[in-house]
Amino acid sequence: MNFTLKVWRQKPGEKGKIVTYDAKEISSDASFLEMLDIVNERLVIEGEEAIAFDHDCREGICGMCGCVVNGYAHGHQEGTTLCQLHMRAFEDGSVIYVEPWRSRAFPVLKDLVVDRSAFDAIITAGGYISIRTGSAPDGNAIAVSKETADAAMDVAECIGCGACVAACPNASAMLFTSAKISQLALLPQGQPERMTRAQRMVRAMEVAGFGACTNHGECEAACPKEIKLDNIARLNREFIGASVKKQA
Numbered sequence: 263m264n265f266t267l268k269v270w271r272q273k274p275g276e277k278g279k280i281v282t283y284d285a286k287e288i289s290s291d292a293s294f295l296e297m298l299d300i301v302n303e304r305l306v307i308e309g310e311e312a313i314a315f316d317h318d319c320r321e322g323i324c325g326m327c328g329c330v331v332n333g334y335a336h337g338h339q340e341g342t343t344l345c346q347l348h349m350r351a352f353e354d355g356s357v358i359y360v361e362p363w364r365s366r367a368f369p370v371l372k373d374l375v376v377d378r379s380a381f382d383a384i385i386t387a388g389g390y391i392s393i394r395t396g397s398a399p400d401g402n403a404i405a406v407s408k409e410t411a412d413a414a415m416d417v418a419e420c421i422g423c424g425a426c427v428a429a430c431p432n433a434s435a436m437l438f439t440s441a442k443i444s445q446l447a448l449l450p451q452g453q454p455e456r457m458t459r460a461q462r463m464v465r466a467m468e469v470a471g472f473g474a475c476t477n478h479g480e481c482e483a484a485c486p487k488e489i490k491l492d493n494i495a496r497l498n499r500e501f502i503g504a505s506v507k508k509q510a
Contacts, residue, residue, distance in 0.1 A: 263288045263352045267301065267410050269313055270361040271369050274297045288461075290350035294337065295327060297318060297349055302305075314373035320345040322486065326422030328428070329374050330361040335425035335484040343423065343486040363424050365433035367471040380470035381422050381438060387466035388459035391451045404450050414448040417441040419487040429484035432473030437481035440497035441489050447500055457507055460500035 265285040271392055272278025285306075287296050295317050302312035318326040325343040331337040337347040339392060369375040387501065406414075420441035427435050443460055446452030452459075480493045 264412040266357045268359045284437050288349050292349050294347040304328050305365045314375050316375050324344045325423035329365045330422045333427040363428040371373045378424050384463050392454045414445050417444040425484045426481035429480040434475045435467050435472040435477040436494050440493035444496050457504045461504050
């Protein structure tokens with residue numbers, strides 16, 4: 263398969279631009295990142311600088327990979343990270359636009375690589391629990407219903423890739439933040455910080471420069487782990503509940 267790539271190239275501290283590359287003789291079974299590897303190998307052989315992009319596990323687990331492909335975060339396939347997107351999903355001979363996440367909170371470091379440390383700041387603000395450390399407790403030591411455990415596990419699947427931010431017209435991090443709040447709010451272990459967790463994490467989100475949620479739903483559509491929009495409602499309840507209790 264052959265493709266024409268329109269890739270965003272940007273050096274640190276400089277303005278970026280779209281540069282055109284040919285991706286020739288690409289296997290239909292190659293992942294999108296493998297396709298970029300092949301293009302980079304050719305660029306290096308020709309004496310050009312390789313395209314910088316984030317990657318790690320390439321198994322849809324780490325959340326490192328992430329680009330806007332033809333206007334879609336992680337590409338057009340639902341429930342798929344960029345490393346799980348295969349070239350057979352594109353028509354032979356098609357033109358593919360590849361750009362980095364776009365958000366004030368995610369400054370471009372180089373080419374397709376962005377700084378997502380703003381997510382770390384949100385986690386540091388309240389994404390933890392206060393429990394005694396030591397040996398692992400018995401799995402049934404604290405009673406948790408299957409329904410609650412399943413709901414907590416569903417939101418714990420969030421890999422922090424940033425697709426929700428990239429897809430949102432407001433560059434909001436509400437889906438990410440709500441997933442991290444929900445997984446702790448649902449479980450008994452998360453109760454000690456419950457009344458302040460949402461306030462601290464929302465504040466950190468605002469300080470980082472993320473936008474506000476206006477319920478477009480693009481975040482849920484782009485999320486490779488299909489985190490549900492309902493979690494934003496839980497975040498709002500946690501935040502309002504903590505505010506009311508503080509005033510009382």
